[in-house]
Amino acid sequence: MNFPFIDRTAALRQLELLGYQKDDIIYLRAIPGNGYEGGSVNLSARYPDLPWQQLENLQRQGKGIYLVVNGGGHKDKDVQVGRAIFCEFDDRPLNEQITFWQDKGLPRPTFQIQTRKSIHSYWVFDKPMAIALWRKLQQDFLAFTGSDPTLKNPSRVMRLAGAWHVFQGVEPIQCDTITTSAVETKKNDPEVLQSLIQIAKSDTDEVGSLFQKGDNLSFNRQGLSLATSAGGCLSCQQTVRNYEEIQIPVPASVPLECCLAKESRRLLECGEGAGGRNSGGAKLSRDLIGTYNYLISIGQSVDGDPRQLLDDYANRCAPPINNKEVETIWHSATLSHPTPSCGSEGVDNCIKGWYWNEFIKKEKCPTASQNSSINTDRSQAPMTQKSSCTLHDRIGEIHFSFRF
Structure with a gap:
């Protein structure tokens, strides 16, 4: 056994198959293995120069090494494109997981990685896909295959090939690449993309x-x-003229954190100090779960994984909350069947305000710099331009900015 040394060839091969090229930024995350304490650690590096020694030191501390598959950043809002769709099963024998795609009529996976109890299967696109389309495709793909339904957010992490699966009390297991399609088919076979697109229900x-x-x-x-x-x-943009005309659900993925109560957003951004960490985490987790479930119930597409956001909070606390305590907080919040802290009407207003600011306002109200470019000759009187933003629109915008 060569623990904790990572098989660098396998790791770089995985990144190559996902389409990463020299100097592309790779986003990695070290997450405590089952039974180990401590918080998660976010890292980034340029391909192919990964921080190997740092990763191996984190493995010695009982942390598993994960990769943000799509790249772009550690948060959903930072991810602009999807590189692949992927899945894993927690309830099937390994041999069935290796060949399940045949029964589903799917093309051969670009590659598969074996962990302790599951096979991670990837289908890499011939070119990156817009994240809005990827989100729908990935969600429908998971439902179609009956695989782990939580692997649906853009910044989802999966295990890095060649790294070790650590579990307290048992021997570490290296995550090996077990099957790989020919490189030629990875980017040139249109059947791969077409077959996956056809899975979508919408x-x-x-x-x-x-x-x-x-x-x-x-x-x-x-x-x-x-x-x-x-x-x-x-x-997918709504045709609206003012704030009141925005209909919910809006045709865009709203960031989950934008729909939280003001106190929850403060906790998420700043964390909490000793003495208030667990109570703050309990309050935040209830709001995260309640708000997320409400958004899903009204058919609103949402960016953000509530469990990952709780982990982000835990890591921002001083000192950080260990993994075992975070799991206890999360489990307790789940059992309480929470609702949004600011109520359903408050969440609706947050959605409208976010959509107004991100999509409609920018079209209706040019920025100051854009307005100034209309007349660059200062010797002439400035042109007067009537804004298309109405008083009604401004009231809606102000209401959003001071919400809850």
């Missing part, structure tokens, strides 16, 4: 036909657009 025919025609997909601040060769566009 907009399948429209989205699939656009891909079959070779049309372009783009994502901008106005929402997801599938642009056809004829110049048409399927946009």
Whole structure:
């Protein structure tokens, strides 16, 4: 056994298969293994120069090493594209997990990694996919395969190949790459992408036909657009003129933290000191769970994993809350069947305010710098421009900024 030395060849091979290239930023996370205490550690490095010694020292401390598969950052809001869809099972024999894709009529996985009790299977896209489309595809894919349903957020982490699965009281096990498709099929086989797109339950025919025609997909601040060769566009943005016309659910993924009560957002951003860490964590976890469940119940797409956000809070506390205590706090909050701290109406107002500021306001109200560019000759009188932002809109915006 070579614990805790990581198989660097296997780790770099995984990153290569996911499409990472020289100097791309790799986002890693060290998470305490079952039975070990301490908080999670976020790291980043440029491919292929990973901080190997630091990672191995973290493994000695009882931490498993994970990778943000899609890259882009440690938070959902930072991730712009999806590189692959992936899954794992916790309730099947390993041999069944290796070949399950055959029974589902799926193409061969780009690669698979064996951990202690599960196989992580990946299907890498020929080119990165807009995150809005990836989110729907990944969620439907998990439902279609009956695999772990929690692997659905953009910044989801999975185990790094070549690193060790640590579990207190038992021998560490190295995470090995066990199957790999030919490199040529990874980026050039259109069957992979088409088969996965067809799994989606929503907009399948429209989205699939656009891909079959070779049309372009783009994502901008106005929402997801599938642009056809004829110049048409399927946009997810609502056509609204003022704040009151915004309908819920909005056609964009709202960050979970934006829908929390003011006190919860403070806890999430700053953590808590000794003496108030656990009570603050209990309050935050109830709001996270209650708000997330409410958003899902109204069909609102949401960015953010409530359990991961609780971990973020725990790591910001001074001193950090250990993994065992965090799990106890989370379990207790789950059993309490919580509701949003600011109520359903408060969450609705948060959604509207976020959507207004992120999508509508920027279109209706040009920034000061944009307005100043209209007349750059200071010798002439400035042009007067009537803003399309109404008093009603401003009232809605102010209401959002002072919420709860």
